[in-house]
Amino acid sequence: MAENVWVVIDADEDRCQYFRGLLEFLDSGSILALPADHWRESIVRPETVAAVLLGPCGSESEQLALLDSLQKWHPSLAILFFSDANRRGEIPREQSGSSYFRVLDMPVKHAQLAHALEQAQNYRDSQTHKPGRNPELFRSLVGKSPRIQKVRQLIDQVAPTSANVLILGESGTGKEVVARNLHYHSSRRGKPFVPVNCGAIPENLLESELFGHEKGAFTGAICARQGRFEMADGGTLFLDEIGDMSLPMQVKLLRVLQERIFERVGSNKSISVDVRIIAATHRDLEQDIGSGRFREDLYYRLNVFPIDMPPLRERREDIPLLVSEFNARIMQEKGSTVRWTPAAIESLQAYSWPGNVRELANLIERLAILYPNGQVDKKDLPEKYKVGAEFSAAPSSTGAGQGSAAPQGIQQLPPDGIDLKEHLNNIEYSLIMQALGQTGGVVAHAAALLKLRRTTLVEKLRKYGVRADESRQDLDDIVTYNS
Secondary structure, eight states: OSSEEEEEEEOOOHHHHHHHHHHHTTSSEEEEEEEEGGGGGGGGGGEEEEEEEOOOOOOOOHHHHHHHHHHHHHHTTTEEEEOOOOGOOOOOOOOSSEEEEEESSSOOHHHHHHHHHHHHHHHHHOOOOOOOOOGGGGOOOOOSSHHHHHHHHHHHHHSSSSOEEEEEOOOOOOOHHHHHHHTTTSSTSSSEEEEEEESSSOOOHHHHHHHHHHHTTTTTTOOOOHHHHHHHTTEEEEEGGGGGSSSHHHHHHHHHHHHHHEBTOOOOEEEEOOEEEEEEEEOOOOHHHHSSSOOHHHHHHHEEEEEEOOGGGGGGGHHHHHHHHHHHHHHHHSOOOOOOHHHHHHHHSSSOOTTTTHHHHHHHHHHHHHTTTTTEEEGGOGGOOOOOTTTTOOTTTTTTTTOOOOOOSSSSEEEEEEEOHHHHHHHHHHHHHHHHHHHHTTTHHHHHHTOOOOHHHHHHHHTTTTTEEOOOOOOOEEEEEEO
């Protein structure tokens, strides 16, 4: 059976199916629902289990015996126990310091369950030293624009070091993509990558989330548990939206960054960790320092090596290639794609993209559902993306071509002249990317649109830093960027 199986065990069959429905709604992966008295008959191997979702089963003694047998079956198993408020009994203390046990009161909310599932998955990955998702699957770092090329250069420079990195940029620009690439290309690649969104966790829970807690440290702390720092030991801790962290928590974080030791909530025992810190924020931290919202000493501790992710509106020339990349991903995952007309691509390049690359990816996925294996023209786009045809900005006098949908022949030679070779290269590159976007990234079809031999187009793609992926012959040559 495939890895990442979520096992549901409950004596009540209706409730068991309810939990299954929640997991299916959250699209969490494979699900196995079992009655409490037959769970051992499953063929699941413990190392394939992401977590066990355990509902009330029998009497208090039967419940304790079931928990004990589960923890003996796999000592580092992640268990989410759903407590019935009408019959809450004693919950057993964990069998070892590495086990993960979380109690959720029923009825559970979707957001609460999604957060608990993410924590359980992070715990499992930390125990198996399974690295985070391969950043080669994340293609929002593709592009030819100078800004994104600079980002890739900075990643190459800092990834092999242990320096703290601060990633700046608007929401949706791909800050976590950068963080995962930094981890993947570092010496810590085989150890955990543990993300935590500092802005999504309530202030009163963030300290426990980061540092862990001991049993009885506060109401509801029924057992000891590791925090994210311990989970990330030897690997990378990604602190997303660090600018939303409260000032008291900033003080505690600063101490850990300086001394590399901390204590769990409710404990006076110091724990030492070896963790690389990568932080990210959409806020202007220097402005927040001036207004007293962010500590200056913490800022300089985090800002050892800053990386600024550009918004999509400042790298419009990358949009055709991004469209091609997302099309290729959808084709690989879903078996369908869409073709884009030049008018649709031009309209996308004219749009301001407040949601950045994330918004673009969501739009392409939506249109792939609406028009599977079909063609998308400007008229098929949602209304707000139908930007006027007047957008066809010619390249600047330097020939950079930034912000243009399809560089046109200049109307008048600028007084200081232009770099004709670069200008013509920009026109050629833009038209090639539009052809790839219109044909879903299929090189042979794009070559036909451009009236080129297929081999000629492949050579031009190499010239511009784009390669034809030969791994999927049945899809022709889906274009990907070798990041």
